[in-house]
Amino acid sequence: EEQIFEAIVRWIGCDSEQRLEYISGLFVEVRLPLLSPEYLSDVVTPHPYIRNNLQCRDLVDAAKDFFLLPNRRSKLPAHLLKPRRRQNFFGTIYAVGGITSSGDRHGNVEMYNSLKDEWEFAEKMSTRRSRV
Numbered sequence: 001e002e003q004i005f006e007a008i009v010r011w012i013g014c015d016s017e018q019r020l021e022y023i024s025g026l027f028v029e030v031r032l033p034l035l036s037p038e039y040l041s042d043v044v045t046p047h048p049y050i051r052n053n054l055q056c057r058d059l060v061d062a063a064k065d066f067f068l069l070p071n072r073r074s075k076l077p078a079h080l081l082k083p084r085r086r087q088n089f090f091g092t093i094y095a096v097g098g099i100t101s102s103g104d105r106h107g108n109v110e111m112y113n114s115l116k117d118e119w120e121f122a123e124k125m126s127t128r129r130s131r132v
Contacts, residue, residue, distance in 0.1 A: 001034045001084075005044060012049060014110075014119055018101055024055035031080045032063030033073075040064065090114055094122070097129035105130045 008026045012019040027050070032040060040063055050056040066073055073081075093112040100106055107125035112118070 001031050002039055002043075004084075005030050005035075009047065009049060011119065020049065021101060023049050023053050027053075027056045027059060030059075031082075031084070032059060033066040033076065033080055034083060035063070037064075037067050040067075097125065097131075099130045104128070 005027075008023070008030070012023060012026075032044070035044065040060065044050055045060055050060060062076070066076060091114060093114070095108075095110040095112070098106055098108065105128035107128045109122040109125060111120050111122050113120065
């Protein structure tokens with residue numbers, strides 16, 4: 001889950017003006033109870049993207065309750081407590097098209113190279129698309 005959190009932070013950091021609006025929708029997918037309490041407290045909680053978003057702070061508070069109040073653990077959705085199936089992935093992931101903060105579609109293509117652990121822009125599409 002640390003890798004998931006760090007990937008979200010890196011992705012947003014590549015274009016925070018356009019992408020920061022997606023933080024709560026992405027952050028909800030991080031299985032916070034599977035993080036170590038130290039990582040949650042030392043890395044996640046003070047991160048400015050999290051600290052400045054009320055929905056994200058609520059999720060962090062729920063994860064802290066998980067660690068502090070064991071009798072309430074059964075109230076959390078089961079998927080948050082189940083580790084992801086780890087699979088080795090070697091290759092490229094493409095993020096194609098999207099919507100700008102003003103609601104316009106765009107034709108950007110971004111590639112994630114798992115071997116280099118970095119995102120790169122590829123040639124733009126000839127048409128603007130979203131929800132591809």
